[in-house]
Amino acid sequence: MTDSPVLLRIEELTTVFGGLKALSQVSLDINPGEAVGLVGPNGSGKTTLVNTVCGLYRPASGRVILEGTEITGHRPHLIARAGINRTFQIPKPFKDLSVYENVRVSSIHSRNHTSIEGALARVNLAELANHPISELTAAQQKRLDLARALALEPKVIFVDELAAGLTPGELHEVAEMLKEFQSSGIALIVVEHLMGFLEQVVSSVLVLSAGRTIFTGPLRTALEDVEVKRVFLGGESDAGN
Numbered sequence: 001m002t003d004s005p006v007l008l009r010i011e012e013l014t015t016v017f018g019g020l021k022a023l024s025q026v027s028l029d030i031n032p033g034e035a036v037g038l039v040g041p042n043g044s045g046k047t048t049l050v051n052t053v054c055g056l057y058r059p060a061s062g063r064v065i066l067e068g069t070e071i072t073g074h075r076p077h078l079i080a081r082a083g084i085n086r087t088f089q090i091p092k093p094f095k096d097l098s099v100y101e102n103v104r105v106s107s108i109h110s111r112n113h114t115s116i117e118g119a120l121a122r123v124n125l126a127e128l129a130n131h132p133i134s135e136l137t138a139a140q141q142k143r144l145d146l147a148r149a150l151a152l153e154p155k156v157i158f159v160d161e162l163a164a165g166l167t168p169g170e171l172h173e174v175a176e177m178l179k180e181f182q183s184s185g186i187a188l189i190v191v192e193h194l195m196g197f198l199e200q201v202v203s204s205v206l207v208l209s210a211g212r213t214i215f216t217g218p219l220r221t222a223l224e225d226v227e228v229k230r231v232f233l234g235g236e237s238d239a240g241n
Contacts, residue, residue, distance in 0.1 A: 005067075007032050007187050008053075008084070008156050013062035015052045015211075022048040023211045025062065028189075030156065035178065035188040037198045037219060038158075040208035041231060046191050047089075049208070050158045054086055055079040066155070081109060083155035087145040087162060093133045099144060100129040106151035119150040123177055139170045146177065156187045163197040175200035195223070207231070 008030045015023040023045050030036055038046050051057045053064050055076035064072045071079055093102050103116045120126045123143040128136065136144065142162055149157050159178065163171055171194075178188055178201050192198050198205070198219060205222050207215040209231045215222050222228050 005031070006065075007034075007067060009063070009065040010049075010053060011063040011065065013049070013052060013064065014060045015048055015057050016060040021060075021211050023052060023059070026206075026208070026211075026213050027062075028206050028216070030187045030189065032155070032185045032187055033182045035182055035190060035202040037202040037205035038189050038191045038208070039193070039198070039205050039222075043210075044208040044231075045211040046208055047160070048211070050086060050160060050189075050191065053079075054084060054158065077109070080152055080154075081111065083153070084158070085149040085152050085154040085156070086158035087142070087149055087160050089161045089164070091141040091145040093141060093144055093148075095133045097133070098129070099125055099131050099133065099136065102133070102144060103147050103151050106148040110152045114151055114153050116151065119147040122150060122180065123147045124173070139166050139174075142166075143174070143177070150181075154186060156189065157181065159188055159190045159192075161191055161193070163192055163194045171197050172200070195219075 006029045010026060010028040012025040012027055013023055014021060014025055026049060040046055048057065052059050055074055058073045063070055066082055066084060071082055094105065100116060103119050107114055107116050117126060120129055123146045125140065125143055125147060162174060166174065175197060182188060190198060190202055202219060204217060205219050206213060207222055207228050214231060215225050215228050
């Protein structure tokens with residue numbers, strides 16, 4: 001993907017809470033169909049980066065540029081419509097709505113009113129379309145979160161700890177889904193602790209510690225990097241999530 005134009009550019013992004021730098025000059029370029037892992041110990045700034053790019057937090061400095069257009073600090077719904085969407089560590093579906101209706105709520109805000117059935121089929125939930133949320137397993141609720149993101153026709157999806165709590169079979173199923181998303185041109189930024197899962201999906205990683213980038217590059221190289229191993233084995237953390 002190296003010859004592709006940059007889809008999303010995160011440029012020296014800094015986020016400050018009460019004088020504490022939760023993020024400090026974090027940068028990342030990602031191209032269409034590329035998957036990058038976002039890793040680091042608890043408190044390293046991963047969730048803060050996701051929330052800042054997606055508009056929940058306003059950065060103190062730096063820029064977020066999507067397809068050449070700056071969207072830094074735009075409101076979350078505008079960023080979602082522009083093409084950046086996300087899943088959540090803990091899915092929060094509308095529990096009074098069916099599986100189909102949950103995705104329909106998202107599709108209303110899409111640019112071209114994407115197919116709800118198509119989004120559900122891509123995450124293997126088509127047969128459960130009319131079922132209530134209460135009948136879904138935890139793994140199925142996570143896949144529903146992916147379907148809701150797909151309904152907005154995203155160009156980039158932040159996948160936030162999707163693998164947590166899944167069985168090996170479920171991990172493989174989700175990894176195959178994510179690779180299919182990539183093949184259709186969607187870029188993925190995968191927030192994850194499970195290296196085995198990351199190896200199935202991404203080729204490169206951005207490693208954060210205390211809100212700063214300590215490594216960017218191939219996943220295999222990261223696993224051998226002295227600083228990366230020190231941070232993980234030492235359990236460094238900060239207040240940045």
